[in-house]
Amino acid sequence: MRAIDWILLIAPLAVVFPFAIYTNRYVRSVADFLSGGRCAGRYLLANAKGETDSGLSSGMSVFEMFLISGFVLNFWDRISYPIMLLVAISGFVVYRFRETRALTLAQFLEARYSRNFRLFMGVMAFVAGVLNYGIFPAISARFFIYFLDLPLTMHLGPITISTFSLIMGAYLSCAVFLVLAGGQATMMVICCIEGLLSQLLYVAVAATVLYIVRWHRIVDVMNVQPHDHSMVNPFDAAGVKDFNLYFILISVFTRIYTTMAMQHRQGFNSAALTPHESRMGGVLGEWRSYARVLMLLVLSICALTYVHHPFFAAQADPIHKAIASVNDTYLESQLTVPIALRYMLPPGVKGLFCAVMVMGLFSADGSHLHSWGSIFVQDIILPHRKNALSPRHHIWLLRAGVSGVAVLAFLFSTYFTQTQAIQLWMQLTGAVFTSGAGAAIIGGLYWKKGTTPAAWAGATIGSFLALTGILIGSYWPRFAAWSGPTLSHVGIHLPMQFWFNNQVSAFIALCAAAAIYGVISLLTSRQDFNLERMLHRGKYAVAADGPKPQSLREKITLSSILRFDENFTLGDKIISAGLFWLSTGIMVVNIVIAVVSLSFHQLSNNWWTSYWLILAIIAPFVISAVTLVWFTIGGIHDLRAFFHALKTVKRDARDDGRVVAHHNLADEPVADAKPKLPATV
Numbered sequence: 275m276r277a278i279d280w281i282l283l284i285a286p287l288a289v290v291f292p293f294a295i296y297t298n299r300y301v302r303s304v305a306d307f308l309s310g311g312r313c314a315g316r317y318l319l320a321n322a323k324g325e326t327d328s329g330l331s332s333g334m335s336v337f338e339m340f341l342i343s344g345f346v347l348n349f350w351d352r353i354s355y356p357i358m359l360l361v362a363i364s365g366f367v368v369y370r371f372r373e374t375r376a377l378t379l380a381q382f383l384e385a386r387y388s389r390n391f392r393l394f395m396g397v398m399a400f401v402a403g404v405l406n407y408g409i410f411p412a413i414s415a416r417f418f419i420y421f422l423d424l425p426l427t428m429h430l431g432p433i434t435i436s437t438f439s440l441i442m443g444a445y446l447s448c449a450v451f452l453v454l455a456g457g458q459a460t461m462m463v464i465c466c467i468e469g470l471l472s473q474l475l476y477v478a479v480a481a482t483v484l485y486i487v488r489w490h491r492i493v494d495v496m497n498v499q500p501h502d503h504s505m506v507n508p509f510d511a512a513g514v515k516d517f518n519l520y521f522i523l524i525s526v527f528t529r530i531y532t533t534m535a536m537q538h539r540q541g542f543n544s545a546a547l548t549p550h551e552s553r554m555g556g557v558l559g560e561w562r563s564y565a566r567v568l569m570l571l572v573l574s575i576c577a578l579t580y581v582h583h584p585f586f587a588a589q590a591d592p593i594h595k596a597i598a599s600v601n602d603t604y605l606e607s608q609l610t611v612p613i614a615l616r617y618m619l620p621p622g623v624k625g626l627f628c629a630v631m632v633m634g635l636f637s638a639d640g641s642h643l644h645s646w647g648s649i650f651v652q653d654i655i656l657p658h659r660k661n662a663l664s665p666r667h668h669i670w671l672l673r674a675g676v677s678g679v680a681v682l683a684f685l686f687s688t689y690f691t692q693t694q695a696i697q698l699w700m701q702l703t704g705a706v707f708t709s710g711a712g713a714a715i716i717g718g719l720y721w722k723k724g725t726t727p728a729a730w731a732g733a734t735i736g737s738f739l740a741l742t743g744i745l746i747g748s749y750w751p752r753f754a755a756w757s758g759p760t761l762s763h764v765g766i767h768l769p770m771q772f773w774f775n776n777q778v779s780a781f782i783a784l785c786a787a788a789a790i791y792g793v794i795s796l797l798t799s800r801q802d803f804n805l806e807r808m809l810h811r812g813k814y815a816v817a818a819d820g821p822k823p824q825s826l827r828e829k830i831t832l833s834s835i836l837r838f839d840e841n842f843t844l845g846d847k848i849i850s851a852g853l854f855w856l857s858t859g860i861m862v863v864n865i866v867i868a869v870v871s872l873s874f875h876q877l878s879n880n881w882w883t884s885y886w887l888i889l890a891i892i893a894p895f896v897i898s899a900v901t902l903v904w905f906t907i908g909g910i911h912d913l914r915a916f917f918h919a920l921k922t923v924k925r926d927a928r929d930d931g932r933v934v935a936h937h938n939l940a941d942e943p944v945a946d947a948k949p950k951l952p953a954t955v
Contacts, residue, residue: 275422279625286471286629290464290636294455297463300920304930307457307669308377308648309544313919314462316546317908319555321469322462322637323542324562328472329638330417330631331410333570335696337611340574343517344496344505345886348571350522352889353864355857357526359560363850365553367533370719372549373809377931379537379711380653384933385808386718387726389657392933394730395711396653398737399537402707403646404679405744406538406700408686410642413696414635415441415687416605420596421612421628442687446680449639453647454673458541459920461640463913468633470909473562473902475630476569477895482623484891487576491586493883495579506882509871516695516775524781528701528708531784535708535715540645547919550841557850562905565898569630571890577614593617604692643683647675652931665927694747694776702743702776709736709783713791719809721795722802728794736787743779746772860889 275283301307314322339347362368376382380399384392415438418424428435452464496506502513511518534543546552580586581593596613600606619627651672656663663671692699710733717724750772761768774782807814842850867885871877 275624275628276621278622279628282622282625283629283632286468286633290467290633293463293467294452294460297456297460300917301456301459301669303665303925303927304668305377305925306459306920307672308652308931309541310459310462310916311920311923312545313547313916313923314545314551315912315915316551316554316558317905318462318466318912318916319542319546319552320558320562321905321909322465323539323555324559325465325469325472325634325637326539326641327638328566328634329410330635331413331696332638333631333634334413334417334608335700336570337574338608338695339517339697340571341578341607341610343511343514345890346505346508346511346514347517347522348890349508349864350519352860354522354526356854356861358529359854359857361530361533362553362556362560363854365549367715367719368543368556369549369553370809371534371543372546372552373811375810377544378540378649378652379534379543379715380649381931381933382718383714384657386803387714387729389933391726391729392653393657395707395714395733396649398710398733399707400646400650400654402703403537403642403649404682404686405703405706407642407646408683408690409692409696409699410639410687411442411446411683412687412692414445416609417612417631420609421616423616439688442684445635446639446684449636449643450677450680452636453640453644453676457669457672458545458644461541461644462545462916465637466909466913468637470906472630472633473565473898473905475626476565477898477902479623479627479630480569480572483572483576483619486618486620487579489887491583492575492579495582496575496883497879504879506879506886507877509876516698521777524777528781528784531712531788532704532708535711536704537645537649538642540648541641554846557853560853561897561901564894565901568894568898573615574611577611577618580618581610581614589617643676643679646679648672650678651675656931662930662932665930668930698776702740702747702780705740705780705783706737709740709780709787710734712784713788717791717795722805723795723799724791724803725795725798727798728791731794732787732791735790736783739783739786740780743776743783747776747779
């Protein structure tokens, strides 16, 4: 890192931290800390929520997947785009959850089922969250050690300190500070600002790296893969392990089933100004994702080319030595791209890339810390209290929860050894909670016959199977090494890796939990649940939430999909339909290609590389350039509106997550004497 790199790294952070401090003055209630006062517009949501998906660990997981599958995974993933867009446009789960006006998912679970179920799910969400997030500090620390070529230990006088622990402690302290400043209100602002800056840097870094490596050299490396392991031809990739067609099919099902169930961004789920703004934030987020996917894809293929192409043999020699020095087969794969980028990126661009990763790190980790800390307080501690806390004490308890999660993550990363790919670990640990939560959420929001016993049964079975999968996946290599020689004498030969990877184990847990929920609901349903009251519809309506949507039955017809519902303006229809038909067009092209390849003619690798140049490189560059201007204007507008709304919004001290008689306490008629709120907390 040269001086210019450090300047480019520090400059964006110098903008973010003052905003975090400034936002604190507007945090005057528990709802402000947990949900940003429910004042966020669509572009604020799209930029901020999208930036929390841009974490360093998620970027590293993309690097891992590409080194195994290349472009092939992207081909199958494109077929799923229209499906996921229909889910987003319909507002599936997201719209109805915002109608409940719950601050956390578990608050909704209490209103729909029971307080004891809320407590149980709060515990499971917290356990799943800490397990899921627990590896992030370790991944981030290793990235900076090998990307910046730092020593493994540092000396402070006579004391020797692990660089690994020092980096984890330093960046976690910064992330905690940002969250403590103003909770979700602060996270909305800084994530939006970081998202706007990142959009520009994504395009700049990707363009520079492509210019250095050149496409024809990328083609040379992509075309020399062995049979059944092609990185460009999806019909010559049957031997690709883990990240293949089955990975995409399971992922699509999982993403729909667990819509909003994984709570690493739970503050965003209830932060929208209206349910429709929440839905549109999700739709717009799909447009924004093109730039980030482009940068990660370009960095991956260029790093792979830089390491293996003969043209870069001299430059690649120290890279191979650095990778070999890692001394861990799994970590060598995880760190290949960061090490290659250390040597490949020129001065200035290295600083820009590092800035992108650091901003994503603070956004994603801050969101995790806020979510799991809030869940621990709101859904485990507070339901046991008989008396309500004052807003000031409540918020300080939330801050203590955030700090505690940071400590747990630091300890987990210090002592846990990761043995499977990041993406597979995240899916399985998430299933500890989402396997049961998915059924409880969908059934609770859309099915009036869903019952509390069914929710308990689904959650218990799902959590048990997911936790069993974690234990087996983590300790199977040791078990196989210990018992394998003995069992082989009786004809039983154990593989060194368990038969199912983490994703398949998670899928089994999800299917079992959903089936149990449906069966038990039918067996135990005695009285229909009052969904109208929970969703604030009909005589329970809240005017501020805007007009109500069509019913699900009306919405799933083709004509309804094309004309949307009464909440959609002309601009909303153009934005949503444009993205939908674009993705549908790509899906149709891919289906035609698949039919041709399987039935008529096997397309050559040269044809496939031309296909990827157009659809994976050029098209995303064009879309990214347009969305850069579009989302910057919209984001700045929504930021100004957000601060104005926080100044003027009417606050209710009862709006702190409490539930009475299956509805939010804040829905009770307002008493004559209104509790006073502090000027700042």
